[in-house]
Amino acid sequence: MKPKSGFSRVLPYYHRYRAQLILNLTLVAVLNSCVTLIPLLTRQLFNFNPQHWDLYIAWLAALAAAIAGMVFCSHRTIRTGSQLGAHMETDMRRDLFAHLQRLGFSYYDRTKTGHLMARISNDLSTLSSTLHQLPADLLSSILSLGGALAVMFWMNWQLALVALLPLPAAVWLGIRSKHRFKQHSHRIREEIGQINTNVENAVMGIREVQSFANEQLQMAGFEVINRRFCEAKCDFAETIARYAAFMIGFMRVHGVLLAVAGSLMYVFSGLSMADLLAFVMYARFMLAPIERMVNFSEQYAQGVAALERFSDILNIEPEINENENAVAPEQVVGRLEFEGVSFAYAQTGSPVLQDINLVINPGSIVALVGESGAGKTSLASLVPRFYDVSAGRITLDGVDIRELPLHWLRRQIGVVQQSPFLFDDSIRNNIAFGRPDAGEKEIIEATRQANLLDFIDSLPDGLDTIVGERGVMLSGGQRQRISLARVFLKNPRILIFDEATSALDNESEQRVQDAINRLFKGRTTLIIAHRLSTVKHADLTCALRNGHIIESGTHQELLAAQGYFHRLHHQGAL
Incomplete structure (x- = not known):
């Protein structure tokens, strides 16, 4: 059987809970629809005509309904997503544990217990968080970015083009940083496995440690491993910090660029204040996926690394294979x-x-x-x-x-x-x-x-x-x-x-x-x-x-x- 890798390994879990996944994504779509409507409705309020109070009240009611829908869908999205992640994590941990029960002694002869403990606890927790957030974040990013751009081009295509100019640089950096994040996450997970192994040995052998008065020796060994973990975390933090700093700077420059272009159009091209305000709000929604990328980048990198390790274990074929046509004898003599x-x-x-x-x-x-x-x-x-x-x-x-x-x-x-x-x-x-x-x-x-x-x-x-x-x-x-x-x-x-x-x-x-x-x-x-x-x-x-x-x-x-x-x-x- 061909080994599975990447997301092909977790697709069955999505399929198993497809009803919850569809509900979660539907709520995400409704949530983004409400978010997309809010700047448009706000624009209508700024275009207030004192002779049409009834229309103003209708727009105000619609805005209140959109905000209420956004709050409701946010709550339901978080709840259904977390429940989806919990169910997937439970099933993955069960399947991993069942697979470990089938593996022969040879596998355990060459595998450290601490590493296995890290896989079945820390890795799966990180992986489930990534898996339940990924579809929702991906759909939300597509809808918020697509919705914002569609309305912005409809309102003023020149200003919309200005808003689009810096986006390729952000996408390029995200793709370029992905491999580096993955390497750092692998290193951190390996060091966690070493720490688990060291602690397990120290606890299981505490009588030998204390009887030989070797507490300082154990402490020295643990300090080396713990320091390596710290260095791995610090290196990852440096990479994340550079990425986050660039993205934050990009968002600020993007906002300034849009404000300058908008103010010039307001003065020279007759852009209304209501349209400019709506543009600024939509620009914020357009930047939301990028901001989410910054906040999610570390977890995503760790999730991908955890997924690879999860797949690696499940791809190991048991060395002791059972004959499919095996038949149990009716009695045993014992020769x-x-x-x-x-x-x-x-x-x-x-x-x-x-x-x-x-x-x-x-x-x-x-x-x-x-x-x-x-x-x-x-x-x-x-x-x-x-x-x-x-x-x-x-x-x-x-x-x-x-x-x-x-x-x-x-x-x-x-x-x-x-x-x-x-x-x-x-x-x-x-x-x-x-x-x-x-x-x-x-x-x-x-x-x-x-x-x-x-x-x-x-x-x-x-x-x-x-x-x-x-x-x-x-x-x-x-x-x-x-x-x-x-x-x-x-x-x-x-x-x-x-x-x-x-x-x-x-x-x-x-x-x-x-x-x-x-x-x-x-x-x-x-x-x-x-x-x-x-x-x-x-x-x-x-x-x-x-x-x-x-x-x-x-x-x-x-x-x-x-x-x-x-x-x-x-x-x-x-």
Whole structure:
């Protein structure tokens, strides 16, 4: 599919709210009609004939009606435009968030969280303001400029030509400045993303910062980024200031030029005072689009930059594609097979796994061991298709996992991370994340299976206790057991378990281990192992080195072989 860019990306949002857009533009048209009538009606009042009071009152009433219409339409235009922008922003943020949910791990491996936060919050807010104002401002500018010029030429074409003379210079400057505004806006948005990333890292790592007494180091790093942002803003301000100064000077010169030409015509050509007054008013309306351009230029530049970044993300195709003809099997036995599997991360291109051949029988426990960087986590990440193989294939019950529905496949697999992630929510909702439609009894049963019930009963708010950001209010053992309860509730046929390397106190260790042993029963289990006790109970242990399985067998068989596994064992790596 051809990537969309520019305004072709946002046209569907305009179409979705076309009724509100049409109403907004209709109000803009009526508003400009009222504005165009006001100088004409004022001119008629200046041409007052004392013998026709009834006509004077009629003109006065018409002027009052035009002013009232202008006030009413101004209110409605602002309200409908703001509502249009709010709806478009809501939909764009939803679509962007939904797209981010579909992107694979590779995208997040190379993208900073702070930049994404800037895109989904600041950028969309700026973009929506630009999008809802742009059609109204464009139509208003065309109508006010066109209406003013039409009446001015009708009244006095010579003076109208004088009013038109400086306009090409203003248009030329606006076009010339557009590219410069865009560059500055891109730079500012990038610096905002860097600030967000820096703040996020500092807040998430505040315990490390304070424990190492590195507050000044963090402050120094932040000051550099903050100063760059300040410089970007100042450079943009300088460009805007030059543009605004020229435009303001242009408007003043334009007014003086029109006043001089008008006064000469008044003296020598018989131009009436009423016509001159109307001309001055229309000249002001003619300059309104230029004044609007000055005030809107910075926001427009930022909006265009935000639109490009919004389009850039939506144009990224998910790396994990689903087969349109995929059919979910009626039942899962749980037999996994790796057939000549090789894998390389897109960022580096260097092979991480090479020619992996492995069979994991239903209900068996397979442990992966090896030094850091051997490929254990990469191998496990291929099963739920967090990444796709570069060569070979992985089958589940004889079917290539790429031929299975992606959502269905991941529902069959439970993943327990080495450092479990908990949402800043209640214990109940963190556990229910494993299966959102689960009932109260099922959640309680999952807590019992994970050895959490006594702990939850001791809390004043029980399951409704808020765990804090990333579970900061809980101990390491409690966080692990909540993550286990989440998987118990999901009840998958296949389990991927990245064993925690951090030590717990004896009681917590025993509770966690009991829950883990219970979780392993009857499930096809792939363990990234770090402890000897885990390897001893595995049905098969595979030793990885530099992306290859160099040894496999039971614990005793591998020790007896006196090979790589034996060396790891005696070095204390297990």
